[in-house]
Amino acid sequence: MYVYDEYDQKIVEERVKQFRDQTRRYLAGELSGEEYRPLRLQNGLYIQRYAPMLRIAVPYGLLNTKQVRKLAQIARDYDKGYAHVSTRQNFQFNWPELEEIPDILAELATVQMHAIQTSGNCIRNTTTDQFAGVAADELVDPRPWCEIIRQWSTFHPEFAHLPRKFKIAVNGAKMDRAAIEVHDIGLEAVKNEAGELGFRVLVGGGQGRTPYVGAFIKDFLPWQHLLTYLEAILRVYNRYGRRDNKFKARIKILVKALGENVFAEKVEAEWAYLKDGPSMLIEAEVERVSKFFVDPAYEALEDQSEALAKLEAEHPGFARWRTRNTFPHKKPGYIAVTLSLKPIGTAPGDITDKQLDAVADLADRYSFGELRTSHTQNIILADVRQDQLFTLWNELRENGFATPNVGLLTDMICCPGGDFCSLANAKSIPVAESIQRRFDDLDYLFDIGDIDLNISGCMNACGHHHVGHIGILGVDKKGEEFYQVSLGGYAGRDASLAKILGPSFAQEEMPDVIEKIINVYVGQRTEDERFIDTYRRIGIEPFKERVYAKNH
Template identity: 70%
Template sequence: MYIYDDYDQRIVDQRVVQYRDQTRRFLAGELSDEEFRPLRLQNGLYIQRHAPMLRVAIPYGHLSSTQLRKLAEIARKYDKDYAHFTTRQNVQYNWPKLEDVPDILAELATVQMHAIQTSGNCIRNTTSDQFAGVAHDEILDPRPWCEIIRQWSTFHPEFAHLPRKFKIAVNGAVEDRAAIWVHDIGLNVVKNEAGEIGFKVIVGGGLGRTPIIGSVIREFLPCVHLLTYLDAVLRVYNRYGRRDNKYKARIKILVKAMTPEAFASKVETEWAFVKDGPQTLTAAEIDRMKGFFTVPDYTAFAGDDAAYVQQQIENKAFSRWAERNVFKHKQAGYAAVTLSLKKHGVAPGDASGDQLAAVADLADAYSFGELRVSHEQNLILADVKQADLFELWEKAKAIGFATPNIGLMTDVICCPGGDFCSLANAKSIPIAIAIQERFDNLDYLHDLGEIDLNMSGCMNACGHHHVGNIGILGVDKNGSEWYQVSLGGRQGNGAALAKVVGPSFAQEQMPDVIEKIIAVFVENRSGEERFIDVFDRIGMQPFKTRVYAKEIA
């Protein structure tokens, strides 16, 4: 993984000193709330419903065991002994004291971490495939390119005050596991007819109040021009994006209003001025960055581990876990393992200090001291020997991270909602837990197969409800918390937005509503057909009829 040089460390250390003095001045009454607000947001600090919230950057979801132990220590020392992993592959602390935040940032800096640009109208944390570098279907490892983007975008003076926040995702595999179609910019690694590797550039995607699937504005971008082209896209956005209305300020609104073709034309015109400028990447710089993401010291294996295969035959519970939580590795004899942070009855994405420290130990013992965060709010050990999987499974069970539900309905993507967020219209965590409790039979869940259930507490869509096979949105209805249900969304290849079923439901109705939706799926399913395939085949009406049957009667 990328290691800071003296320049990187100096920048982060200086930011800590600056923010410590800014906090001191605010607490002394020398800065007003209005003056302090942009300063704290530039350092990842929000004021939430009950307390401040600090969002810490995890670039493209990569962590070392040392960094994870520091996150565990901060959770114990400055929070209520837990942390929350987000859909931007970041981590949030929901209960820090405002006066302690400079100390937290100072501690983060000792392990090459920070909270810079985790908020504000700037380029946020670049995200990627949680299996980057190990995926069996990978065309190109996207991590060096994510790091290049991170360095280019951090403190970029021209893009520090964009019309609105800006998010970039990079996918290097055949299957899109980075949700590139619903980002401001999505970069997909492709090969052209000559066999050269470059990027397909997708612009104008995003969720929130106006969900839009992105548009391809360039089919093939040579790798050396990555930054010059991103410069051109951001400059066009900075020039033409609206600043008079924050609800219409995202680049997706500009692309739609201008049309993707007209927007692409303006980008090409702008790009002509910078295409061969100083931001053009040299072979030496690309190689330097790739040098931080070298192949670990793998043991050579001829094929699958025989004991691992036999253990699956002999132990049904282990076999079920291996089926759902173990991902095929490009290196023979290895696997990538997803540790589920979706144990039933626990807020999705949450982990205690002890759990984080235990995962750090697992990373050291089984995965070269590194781990990943997925935008589905789980943790990944990317380089585990198949021969170690049974032992790892037993240890993961002991800390509550071995629920075999990855990709199943209880692997819920869920924002903190009204329990914490001041923007939320409704709570999301209690609904997610209630649904998990209703569907707590693992045999039944496995029979149902893959179902993405995503939930957001407000229209900002931090829970990605628009691209869930089943999406739930918290809404305010005459001062009460209600929930709007949508069906048919999907992320990845063939991304599509869900359609709203109809009028919203009261909180106590939600487990029953989901149960009715699943009943319609089961009744209409053919063989092992997936939920999304059944929905595509039979449409919305059967589901709508069932969930509103009582009201209609």
């Protein structure tokens, strides 16, 4: 993973000093709330319903164990003993004291972490596949390219005050596990007929109040021009993006208004002035960054499938867990493991200080001292030896990480909702828990199979409800909390946006509604069909008829 040089470290330390003084002046009444707002947002600080929330940057979801232990210490010393994994692979603290935020940032700086540009109208954390660098279906490791984008975009003076926030995702594999089609810019690594590396470029995706699947505007961008082309897109957005209405300020609105062809023409025209300029990448720079992402010291191992199959026969719980929570590795004898943060009774994505310390210990012993966060709000140990998998499973069970539900209904994405967020129309966490409790039969969950259930507390869509196979949105109806259900969303390749099922439901109805939807799927599916496949084949009407049958 990337390691700061002396310049990086100095920049972060100077930012801490700067923000400490800004916070002091605000608390002393020398800065108004309106003056302080853009300063705190550029440092990841939100004012939520009951307390400040601090969002910590985790570039492309990659952490070392020293950093994880620091997060655990901060959770103990400055928060209520836990942290939250966000859908942009970052960490959040929901209960810090405002006057202690500069101290937290100073603590983070000691382990090469910060909260810069995790909020505000700027380029946010660039995200990627949680299995980057180890996935067997990978064309290229996307992490060096994410790091190049991070270094280019952090403190970029031209793009510090965009019309709205801006999100970039990079995919380097055959499968799209980075959800690039619902990002402001999505980058897919490709090779041309000559075997040269480049990127397929998408713009104008996004969720929120007006969701769109983005449009690919360039089929092959040579890697040398990655930054120059990104600059051209951002310049067009900065010039033409709306600033009079924040609800219509995202780049997706601009692309829709101009049309993808006209937008692409404007980008090409701007790029003509930039493509051979100082932002053009050279091989030496790519090699410099790539050296931070070399493979760890893998051993020459044999595949352990037979031995693991014997253990599965003796331990059905291990068999279930291995089926759901492990992912094939590019190296024989290794496997990637997902630690589920979705046990029943826990807010999805929450992790305690003790669990953070335990994760760090596990990563040191089993995965070369590194771990990842995913946009599905789980944690990954990417480089586990297969012959240590059974021992690891037992340790994960002891620490609450072995729920065998990755990819299943209870592995839901869920924003903090009205329990924390001042923007939310409704609570998300109680709905998630009620559904988890209704579907607590593992045999039934395994029979249902792969399904994405995503919950958002408001139209900002932090819970990605637009791309859930089943999406739930909290809405306000005359001061009361209700929930709108949508079906058919998908965040992978050939992404689709969910369609609203019909009128909204009261909170206590939600487990019954989800159960009826699942019953339609189970009754209608063919062999090996996932929920999204059945939905696309039969459409929304059979689900609507079953769910609203009592109203007819």
